[in-house]
Every structure is written in C-alpha cells, then in structure tokens.
Amino acid sequence: MADLALPAALATPAWLNPVSNAGQLPLPEALHRALNSAAHRERWKYTKAEAFLGATHAAANLPLINGARQPGIEVKQTAAPTPLVGFDLEQAPEAFARLCYASNILTIDVSAPTTEPLTLAHAANTVPILIRVAQHASLTLNEISDCGSDAQQTTWIDLAANAELRHSRNSLDTAGAHWQYLNVRLQRDSSYRLHNHVTGCRSRRQDVHIIMDGQGAEANLMSAGSVEGKSALDQQFTLEHRQPRGRSQQTIHNIVANGGKCTFNGRIHIHEGAAGTDAQLANKNLGMGEHATINSKPELEIYTDDVRCAHGATVGTISQDALFYLLSRGIDQNAAQALLSQGFLRQCIDGPLAESALETLIGGAFVDL
Amino acid sequence: MSLLDVSDLHASVVTDDQTQPILKGLNLAVAAGEVHAIMGPNGSGKSTLANVLSGRPGYQVDNGAATLDGTGLLELEPYERAQLGVFLAFPYPVEIPGVSNMEFLKASIDSLARARGDAQPNTAQFIRQVRELASSLDLDPAFLKRGVNEGFSGGEKKRNEIMQLLLLDPKLAVLDETDSGLDIDALKVVAAGVNRFRNASNGVVLITHYQRLLDYIVPDFVHVLSNGRIIESGDKNLALELEAKGYAWLT
Ligand SMILES: Nc1ncnc2c1ncn2[C@@H]1O[C@H](COP(=O)(O)OP(=O)(O)OP(=O)(O)O)[C@@H](O)[C@H]1O
Ligand SMILES: [Mg+2]
Numbered sequence: 001m002a003d004l005a006l007p008a009a010l011a012t013p014a015w016l017n018p019v020s021n022a023g024q025l026p027l028p029e030a031l032h033r034a035l036n037s038a039a040h041r042e043r044w045k046y047t048k049a050e051a052f053l054g055a056t057h058a059a060a061n062l063p064l065i066n067g068a069r070q071p072g073i074e075v076k077q078t079a080a081p082t083p084l085v086g087f088d089l090e091q092a093p094e095a096f097a098r099l100c101y102a103s104n105i106l107t108i109d110v111s112a113p114t115t116e117p118l119t120l121a122h123a124a125n126t127v128p129i130l131i132r133v134a135q136h137a138s139l140t141l142n143e144i145s146d147c148g149s150d151a152q153q154t155t156w157i158d159l160a161a162n163a164e165l166r167h168s169r170n171s172l173d174t175a176g177a178h179w180q181y182l183n184v185r186l187q188r189d190s191s192y193r194l195h196n197h198v199t200g201c202r203s204r205r206q207d208v209h210i211i212m213d214g215q216g217a218e219a220n221l222m223s224a225g226s227v228e229g230k231s232a233l234d235q236q237f238t239l240e241h242r243q244p245r246g247r248s249q250q251t252i253h254n255i256v257a258n259g260g261k262c263t264f265n266g267r268i269h270i271h272e273g274a275a276g277t278d279a280q281l282a283n284k285n286l287g288m289g290e291h292a293t294i295n296s297k298p299e300l301e302i303y304t305d306d307v308r309c310a311h312g313a314t315v316g317t318i319s320q321d322a323l324f325y326l327l328s329r330g331i332d333q334n335a336a337q338a339l340l341s342q343g344f345l346r347q348c349i350d351g352p353l354a355e356s357a358l359e360t361l362i363g364g365a366f367v368d369l
Numbered sequence: 370m371s372l373l374d375v376s377d378l379h380a381s382v383v384t385d386d387q388t389q390p391i392l393k394g395l396n397l398a399v400a401a402g403e404v405h406a407i408m409g410p411n412g413s414g415k416s417t418l419a420n421v422l423s424g425r426p427g428y429q430v431d432n433g434a435a436t437l438d439g440t441g442l443l444e445l446e447p448y449e450r451a452q453l454g455v456f457l458a459f460p461y462p463v464e465i466p467g468v469s470n471m472e473f474l475k476a477s478i479d480s481l482a483r484a485r486g487d488a489q490p491n492t493a494q495f496i497r498q499v500r501e502l503a504s505s506l507d508l509d510p511a512f513l514k515r516g517v518n519e520g521f522s523g524g525e526k527k528r529n530e531i532m533q534l535l536l537l538d539p540k541l542a543v544l545d546e547t548d549s550g551l552d553i554d555a556l557k558v559v560a561a562g563v564n565r566f567r568n569a570s571n572g573v574v575l576i577t578h579y580q581r582l583l584d585y586i587v588p589d590f591v592h593v594l595s596n597g598r599i600i601e602s603g604d605k606n607l608a609l610e611l612e613a614k615g616y617a618w619l620t
Binding site for chain 2: 001168319320321322324325326327328329330331332335336339342343344345346347
C-alpha cells in the first residue's frame, strides 16, 4: 500500500507553535507519520482516505449564517485561530491539515446565554469553524448540510465551564463525497447534546471526537441514519473521559437497506483518574432488503476503576414478535414493516431539526397524533 | 353455522430441530353472542390454539379446518384474518419503542376500514374516541403518546389489549390469559371491558386459569383442553368444579 501523503506542501503556520507538538517532529513529518500509522489505517479501513485527504486544500466557502445578530454572539473570519486545546494531530491528521491549509477560518464566540438558534447552512465545501462558548453561556446550534457535490466540514467546539450547547445536524443530501469532522471539548460541568440525522451518500464520513476535559461534564449524542441503495456512511465516534464524574450517553440507530454500506466505530476511552465516569453507548443496526453491509465495532479502553460503562452493538432485522403484533391488528406486511423501521429511527430523532429529518428519513408517513 | 368453527384441528409447533404435534383433533364451535372459556393444564395447547387461529409464524396446521362466518381462516395471512374479524389479546404484549400507541391504533383502524371498504375515521374524532376508551379502562391517556406498550406495567399492557379490543370491535375475540397479572380492581375493569364488547353478533374465546374471572365474565360454556383436545365441556359450574378438584379427575 502506498503511503498516504498530503496533497500540497504545507508550511507550519505561526499559530501552531504554542501547541504541544512544538519541538518535536517538523509538522509535515508529524502529519505524514500520523497519516500512515496503524491506528489511522484502522480508522479508515472501510472508507478510502485518499479522496478525502486529497481534497483538504480545496477552495472553501463560508456557510450561510443565520441568527448571528443577537446579543452574546460574535462571528468573525480570522486568518489564524488561537491555539486549540484538545486538538489532536494523531487522531485527525486530515482535519489538522485542513486547518493548516485554510487561509481563513470562521470563529464564533458565544459570551452569554442566547435565545435564538444559530444556523449554519453548508451548500458546499466550507471553511474550518471554531465555536467557543464561554462560562455559563449557552447556544442552540443548527447545522444543515445540503451539498450538491464533494464537500468537507471541520468544526471545533470548546465549551467553557457550565456552558451548554444543543447541537442539531442534518446531513440528508445524497450527492458526492462528504466528510464532516467534529471535535468537542467539554470543560467542567458543561453540557453538550447532539442530534445527528444523516443519510448515506456516494461516500459520507462523520468523525466525532468528544473530549470530556472537565469534571462533571455531560454529553448526550443521538444519531439516526438511513443508508439505502448504493450509498455509504462511515461514522467514527470517539469519546474520551479525561476527568472525573463525566457522564456520556450515545445512541446510534442506523437502517441499512438494499445494497447500502454502513460502518460505525464507537470508541470509549476512560483515562486514568476519570473516576466516577458513566459512559453508555448503544449502536443498533437494522438490515433491510438485500445486500446490506454493516460493520459495527465497539472499542473500550478503561484505565480507571470505579466507572460505569456499557457498550453495546447489535445488527439485526425487524423483530418478528413486533411484526406479528402489528399484523394481528390488521396492518399489512408492508405497512407494518414501514412502521417498525420508522419507529426504530424515530427513537433517535429529536431537537429543532427533527421535522425535516423525519420527513427525509421516515417519509411523509409521520403523523403527530 | 357458528361464528367460529374449529373442526378436527391438528397443529404442530415447528422449531429449528423438530416439529412437535400439539393440537390433536380439536373441535370447537362458538356461536354469535357466546362466550367460551377454555381452561386446562399448563402446556395443554391453549395458547397454541390462539396462535394458530391468528396465524402466528412457527406453527404448522397438519389437518382440520377453522372458519369464521364460513370463511376458512387457516389459509389467510395474519393481517387478513384480523381484517376478517379475528382479534387476539396477547398474554405478553410486545413493546415497540418509536411507534406511538396512537399512531399504531390509527394504522390499525385505517387498515381495517380500508379492507372493509369503510371510510377512514376523522382524525380528531378518532383521537377523542381513543382517549375516552383509555380513560374508561383506567389508562392514563398520556400513555397513548408513548411507544406501543413501552414501559407499561404488566397490568397496563393487559388493559391496552382490551382497549384495542373495544376500538377494533372484531367479530371474534380470543383472549389469552388477559386476567393474569391483574390486581383485583384491574380485573374488574378488564372484565367490564369485555362485557361491554359482548353483543349478539360477536363471540369470545376466553383462555384462563382462574375461575375468579368467570364470576365477572360469565361464560356460556367452559371447556377443558388437555393434551391437544377438548376433553370436557360444560357450563360455568364446570369451572367451579375444576377449582375444587383440579384436572386430575378428568385425565
Ligand atoms: N414457539 C414454541 N416453541 C417451542 N415449543 C412450543 C412453542 N409454542 C408452544 N410450544 C410447546 O407446545 C406445548 C403447548 O404450549 P401452549 O403454550 O399452547 O400451552 P398452554 O396450554 O397455553 O399452557 P399455559 O397454561 O402454560 O399457558 C408446550 O409443551 C410448549 O412448550
Ligand atoms: Mg398459554
């Protein structure tokens, strides 16, 4: 296998110097090593990294922004970000490269509790985004990706102590090769909630890296996905508990039908000293029709006693008992199957973007009775 | 012609490694307006009868027939049997998270209406009707928004079955141990529901282990099912006799 390589020469940006890697390998070499490590190969086992890596320096636009004009929010374009804490070259060399190539990034600072949602609409490749929510500030963030062609989004979020972010993300277009990288760092007693609603596309890759970096932080991730026909979805979720008494809950339901290909990798890493951690992850996959390909891999690394951790992955078909219950009430086979598969996804659809997610993922059949 | 006619029914349960005969020549005729209680030892085939009549997968009919108003049931798909008027109240109703009770009931009533060529009920009216039914069975209408049977207690699940019975208004109700797991008050509520359902044109097959239920739902006939056959039939006094003597004297 040929080595993975960056698409264009990359100079170490000035902002990088304060970051931890300073003094070690020169940046291009460090990136080269990370890109070709065994761990990286494992993370990109089911999706070819080349295409995504090759597009990390492609021209990027700003997303369409709505809701920025309210007290407590400041949006600016900056040439260089301040150093990012919790930002991990080893874990995400592509995202790192994208940040280095970008001449502009979008910085969103939230300094107070906000009332209106902030909406980011991505219609194409968009610039890296950095969102910082200050102490005791709160934000409802809605992200809608509807890209007609290949696109990438890289987002770093830093939640200060007691900050709160409710994040909804709909990626329901079916074109192109789409990569979304999301990194969230939670400081003490902050809370983060993600409603992720997604379809497959030619190749969709979602990397989510959550870092519980302060005591008592709380993260709740829900994801509903539908991967149908000749489409693909690859989700790589990493959740690190670095500090005590964090709580995390992840529920990921994917339906894979008729030739769809779906990969979910859920890694929970509980560091030494993160006592009193409660980490739960449940990934359920429902295969329908012919030739669905489903890869689901749980990974657990626990270096502390005194934790509660549950990690489950299932791959199955529709429950025959549930199906019979519906049939016995006069509902025909097709309608019963549709109800059950809709119900399976609906368990993970919620938040401000739920309606359009229900529409796309479940179809018009939704009746709010 | 009876409402339900089961004649010489032989059926087996099919598992991965074997086919085991359970029903061995069962005859039962339920006329419109009648309630038939079926009692009998554990494992005698009572639930198998209910499952075979409603078309549950995993059973094989080896011989015999079952008709509802003269139409053969055993060839039909489960949903077709329901559309024809068969209703099974499950002993262990399944939980279906993500599908709300209300949505499920609407899908069911719409399917039945479509199959019978009736107009689909007006949604607002339908919701009102379901709420009223729920209240009449001491079920909190808030339950209707939850997933089907999701997080319901055993007794609440049973009441939900009776609510469906009243809503769907089938020709034949087969109630499999609907009384088990109910507290004393709930038993009365459920029995009152079944009595409300009863009329001159429908029929009830009531599978139970407890004579007590038959004080509230007075049966026209009581049958004892043992080893796949009905070995004794009588009126409600048979249940009292069984209560006193057990089954051994019959077998
Ligand atoms: N799905 C199944 N798989 C294996 N065996 C079965 C199945 N269904 C029924 N049986 C067997 O068939 C026999 C009859 O069972 P059935 O459930 O009809 O009895 P029952 O009369 O309803 O008993 P109970 O009073 O305990 O409810 C039992 O021996 C049971 O183990
Ligand atoms: Mg039984």
